[in-house]
Amino acid sequence: MYKLITHNRHKYTEMKKIIPELEMVDMEYPELQADTLEEVVDFAINYLRDKIDGNFIIDDSGLFIEALNGFPGVYSAYVHKTIGNRGILKLMDGVENRRAYFKTVIGLNIDGYAYKLIGICHGNIAPRERGNNGFGYDPIFIPMGFEKTFAELSIEEKNRISHRGKAMRKLEAFIVKFR
């Protein structure tokens, strides 16, 4: 049994498909201001260790844009809530280098030890918003080797190549050893 610590039921449903022995725990934990997702996850795991009984999982994701020095990065959720995709497109207006990557860090605390599973998806910032699937920055992110944005792909297509999909499959392969 693994406890997924999240407020996001959608995330839970998605992960439950890959890890059946998952249970959702809707609980607050401190997220650090830091330059990397890894630091955020490390800090949260340390905090949660004393508070959660048994094995647990957390995750944190971000969009890192090369020409913007990694912005919005660790603060992707906040930036999306405030300036949104239109803000990002405005910042990228006239910028030639549109390279960006999505990254997910899954933190796993199992039998008292902590591990991190990482998934990255490289791509480019689209010239304009396209597509209605997914959420967040999906309408402005075109994964490498595709013409479509994440928001124009089906959930299954997206999961096959996405940062979170990759990290979840690493998690699945890792957890098997503990079964």
Next chain:
Amino acid sequence: MYKLITHNRHKYTEMKKIIPELEMVDMEYPELQADTLEEVVDFAINYLRDKIDGNFIIDDSGLFIEALNGFPGVYSAYVHKTIGNRGILKLMDGVENRRAYFKTVIGLNIDGYAYKLIGICHGNIAPRERGNNGFGYDPIFIPMGFEKTFAELSIEEKNRISHRGKAMRKLEAFIVKFR
């Protein structure tokens, strides 16, 4: 004697003019991801209490732009490091409502009790960067009732009206009771 916990020598220099019995301690502490500066300060004080001997002061400041839903807000330092003043000006390009405010929350831990002192300075985002004084967003912030940006004012002029100056004078008035 009060220990100011900061990496920022500019901040120390500004504060020392108002609180002479100040000593700078360059030490790392966790800053929380939160919607308000108050939450960040509360969390940090709680963390530092066990680690710092004696009275200490921390502060956190942010620039909150109305048309950008409060962005960059609590993450002002990170946003400045990544997209900078030019990024903010680009986001504000063609935006009519240029209202913004700077806010400082000072956290004071004195004789084992924690207090917060708050200062706010209202103003507008300048059409372009001007001035060489100060730091951070100072070249793009025009305080209410002025024609100049913070970066075009002397440190004394800025302290008289700034968010940090206001919070510092509240702190000064507060500290007097403990002398």
